[in-house]
Amino acid sequence: MDQLVRLVDLAADEGLDVLVDGVQGHLSSFDFYPEWTRSWHHRNVFTDPEAIEAQAVLLRTLGGALAGRPNLIGLQLGNELNNLVEHNPVTVTQVDHYLDTLLAAAREGLGAPGGLVTHSAYDAAWYGDDHPFTPEASARKGDVTTVHPWVFSGDCARRYGPRSPQVQHLAEYGTELAKAYAVDPVRPVWVQETGAPEPHIPAADAPEFARETVLNVSGCTNMWGVTWWCSHDVDRSLADFPELEYTLGLFGSGGRPKPIAESLAATITELRAEPWTPQQRETALVLDCAPSTRSTSGPGGTYFETWMDLRKQGARPAVVLAERASDETYLASRGIKELLRTP
Structure with a gap:
């Protein structure tokens, strides 16, 4: 805890805000578990009562140690925890209990006024048929909805091409999809992870991809922010990383900015100079x-392609769940006046 607090304070000295993950989950193509859950007495991190309580203790302790730090954004339960379901079978109900328990522990640790308390999942939560981490859990639990619209999800970039509208509007689409599942019509959405992984996005196309992604997302209402993955390339001297990790950074492993960094910096400067005011859709x-047909909203799905066709034609469609389509009060709260349906 002392080392972590020192790290957060060093970040503050450099003008950096920090969101701290509790159970790391997934990072750079490796899954991280509490080591005692991997031994001969394996514990399911999502369902074992003692494993859940141990994680709750960790989050309460983290919150207490970091509370009051001016550069602390808040606590996240872990990064893309749904990557762990393959070795930790879990049901939707059990996921909901897990998330509710740990979010409460994080809030208790931070105290008042605290900071953001949230969680994240990779795209299977939105596109995966019958995946136990649901869109509803992502869009309704915690203080902000996080989305990770990677261009390799559903083979999006390979399916449509790295310069395609489907790729350049993917983060915008993910944001609008997330808003549809929220109960609160003004709940903020954070594009928490997006990036330009080779070979899905060739290096020559990365600067334009970064610019278009940020500009398109900035036209969405209720945007909390965008964070780019990742800062630096992995040095080739470090073995056993997937190939895309070695070139995923904005900076080379030696610290020099790449063309994508320059494009992203210029786009941010432009938006700050003349902020792009989002218009209601x-x-x-x-x-x-249904849960069993969630893939229709993912790349290659009928719904996804219909939305993208509308976007290519110049429309700026929102997303509304069928169960809310006749709720006039809800539609009015989002400024929606016209509903379209897939063929």
């Missing part, structure tokens, strides 16, 4: 899918 495409 008056037209929405109705999404009618």
Whole structure:
């Protein structure tokens, strides 16, 4: 804890804000577990009562140690925890209990006024049929919805091409999809992870991809922010990383900015000089899918392609769940006046 607090304070000295993850989950293509859950007495991190309580103790302790730090954004339960379901079978109900328990522990640790308390999942939560981490959990639990719209999800970049509208509007689409599942019509959405992984996005296309991604997302209402993954390339002397990790950074492993960094910096400067004011989206495409057909909203799915076709034609469609399509009060709260449906 002392080392972590020191690290957060060093970040403050450099003008950096920090969100601290409790259980790391997934990072640079490796899954991280509490080591005692991996021994001969394996514990399911999502369902074992003692494992859940241990994680709750960790989050309360983290919150107490970091509370009051001026550069602390808040606590996140862990990064893309749903990567761990393969070795920790869990049901939707058990995931909900897990998230509720740990979010409460994080809030207790931070105290008042505290900071953001949230969680994150990779795209299977949005696109994966019957995946136990649901869109509802992502969009309704915690203080902000986080989305990780990677271009390799659903083979998006390879399916449509690295310069395609489907790729350049993917983060915008993910943001609008997340807003549809929220109960609160003004709940903020954080594009927490997006990036330009080779070979999905060739290096020559990365600067334009970064610019278009940020500009398109900035046209969404209720945007909390965008964070880019990642800062630096992994040095080639470090073995056993997937190939894309070696070139995923904004900076080379030696610290020099790459063209994508320069493009991103210029785009941010432009937006700060003349902020792009988002306009309410008056037209929405109705999404009618059950947990077992969630993939229709992912790349290659009928709903995804219909939304993208509308976007290519110049429309700026919102997303509305079929179950809310007749709720006039809800539609009015989002400024929606026209509903469209997939063929």
